[in-house]
Amino acid sequence: MAVTGILLALFLIAHMLGNLKVFTGETSFDHYAHWLRDIGKPLLPGVWFLWILRAVLVVAVVAHIVSATVLARRARAARPVRYAHRKKINGSYAARTMRWGGVIILLFVIYHLLDLTTGTLNPVGNESKPYGNVVADFAPERWYVTLFYTLAIVTVGFHLRHGAFSAFRSLGQQTPRGERTARTAALIFAVLLCAGYLVVPFAVLTGLVS
Amino acid sequence: MNLTLRIWRQKGPEDKGRMVTYPVDDVSPDMSFLEMLDVLNERLILAGEDPVAFDHDCREGICGMCGLMINGDAHGPQRGTTACQLHMRQFTDGETIDIEPWRASAFPVVKDLVVNRSAFDKIIAAGGYITAPTGSAPEAHSTPVAKANADAAFESAACIGCGACVAACPNGSGMLFTAAKLTQLSLLPQGQPERYTRVIGMVDAHDEAGFGGCTNAGECTPACPKGIPLNTIGRLNRDYLAATAKGAGNTPGS
Numbered sequence: 001m002a003v004t005g006i007l008l009a010l011f012l013i014a015h016m017l018g019n020l021k022v023f024t025g026e027t028s029f030d031h032y033a034h035w036l037r038d039i040g041k042p043l044l045p046g047v048w049f050l051w052i053l054r055a056v057l058v059v060a061v062v063a064h065i066v067s068a069t070v071l072a073r074r075a076r077a078a079r080p081v082r083y084a085h086r087k088k089i090n091g092s093y094a095a096r097t098m099r100w101g102g103v104i105i106l107l108f109v110i111y112h113l114l115d116l117t118t119g120t121l122n123p124v125g126n127e128s129k130p131y132g133n134v135v136a137d138f139a140p141e142r143w144y145v146t147l148f149y150t151l152a153i154v155t156v157g158f159h160l161r162h163g164a165f166s167a168f169r170s171l172g173q174q175t176p177r178g179e180r181t182a183r184t185a186a187l188i189f190a191v192l193l194c195a196g197y198l199v200v201p202f203a204v205l206t207g208l209v210s
Numbered sequence: 211m212n213l214t215l216r217i218w219r220q221k222g223p224e225d226k227g228r229m230v231t232y233p234v235d236d237v238s239p240d241m242s243f244l245e246m247l248d249v250l251n252e253r254l255i256l257a258g259e260d261p262v263a264f265d266h267d268c269r270e271g272i273c274g275m276c277g278l279m280i281n282g283d284a285h286g287p288q289r290g291t292t293a294c295q296l297h298m299r300q301f302t303d304g305e306t307i308d309i310e311p312w313r314a315s316a317f318p319v320v321k322d323l324v325v326n327r328s329a330f331d332k333i334i335a336a337g338g339y340i341t342a343p344t345g346s347a348p349e350a351h352s353t354p355v356a357k358a359n360a361d362a363a364f365e366s367a368a369c370i371g372c373g374a375c376v377a378a379c380p381n382g383s384g385m386l387f388t389a390a391k392l393t394q395l396s397l398l399p400q401g402q403p404e405r406y407t408r409v410i411g412m413v414d415a416h417d418e419a420g421f422g423g424c425t426n427a428g429e430c431t432p433a434c435p436k437g438i439p440l441n442t443i444g445r446l447n448r449d450y451l452a453a454t455a456k457g458a459g460n461t462p463g464s
Binding site for chain 2 (some may be wrong): 001048070071075077078079080081082083084085086087090091093095096098113165166169170171172173174175176178179
């Protein structure tokens with residue numbers, strides 16, 4: 001869980017930084033998007049690097065889901081009879097919503113790929129004009145897309161808040177002081193990442209990016 | 211105080227079990243929770259009914275025998291307290307209190323509120339000790355131990371093995387217990403020779419006993435009557451990673 005989670009979190013950081021290029025204008029953003037397809041060009045032919053990256057991400061996602069399923073099944077088997085009276089949670093809300101949060105994120109990722117990678121669900125869906133796709137996606141009349149996007153990103157934030165801390169712990173974070181640092185770092189990381197992702201649709205919604 | 215108790219009644223391991231409601235009147239707020247159950251049981255016996263079976267021994271919070279899920283809280287609402295040291299003043303007059311046994315497949319119900327916790331013994335048997343005969347306690351200064359290590363080991367050694375961590379865990383994991391029993395040894399010089407075989411053995415025994423996996427949810431430490439810190443599990447993880455990296459599962463002589 002920890003290793004695949006860290007891989008996916010690194011991808012999220014890179015993806016967020018890429019998204020923020022939308023503020024540098026249409027030409028720059030489209031240029032960046034096209035460059036993504038050509039990374040490693042002299043060494044690797046065409047879109048090879050992109051496909052290698054996609055393969056790594058798919059393996060990470062599948063391994064992440066498989067480990068989560070194993071843990072969920074073990075948890076279910078470990079408590080065959082439920083409590084009649086189950087109290088409010090003592091731990092964090094984020095920790096208790098990891099599993100269903102993960103399912104929501106998976107559904108969002110599928111939608112997101114159909115929307116902005118294949119263009120199937122995008123109103124423009126023009127592969128050569130990513131900037132136009134983004135602007136059309138979050139247009140004010142498509143408020144429900146922005147709403148779903150916001151919900152998904154907030155879910156990712158909660159997932160990361162517990163996930164980042166939990167990854168540190170699984171990889172051997174062992175002091176009480178380090179625990180406080182790890183929890184704070186996870187919270188700051190989750191908030192920054194949420195903000196970085198949400199600023200794009202809201203900039204489109206308010207007309208800052210058009 | 212007048213209370214309504216909803217207690218899990220189960221005749222034996224094969225019985226299906228159900229929640230049964232008992233009104234209990236004239237409860238003193240100064241009674242302990244177990245004394246309140248004693249009062250109920252005396253009345254049940256006088257009425258010719260089967261008394262409620264529950265585990266208890268020292269009644270001073272150090273033996274780890276008592277263990278009740280009280281209103282969904284392991285050992286009741288007061289933190290850092292076993293059920294035997296919980297007083298009825300923590301509840302309000304007229305309250306309905308739900309009392310259930312620990313719920314885990316590794317802890318099968320024996321009767322009513324009594325569960326079989328021998329899964330914990332299996333974890334201890336897999337490495338929760340040092341093999342060398344130590345004789346009587348040696349002169350404390352003969353083996354230097356860093357103060358921080360001594361304190362952390364002592365904190366872990368406070369575990370009484372009651373099973374509240376398993377009961378509170380959303381995954382039914384016994385990792386806090388395993389980590390406490392493991393790191394009280396791994397922090398001290400006496401525990402070093404078997405350090406890495408111990409961690410693999412104990413974690414394997416934990417998994418084989420049918421406990422769930424730890425997801426760092428953090429429900430165990432607030433429920434622990436001895437407040438074993440959550441970072442103890444991090445120490446276990448670090449030892450486990452080191453042990454698997456070293457391939458220490460098959461050290462000669464273990």
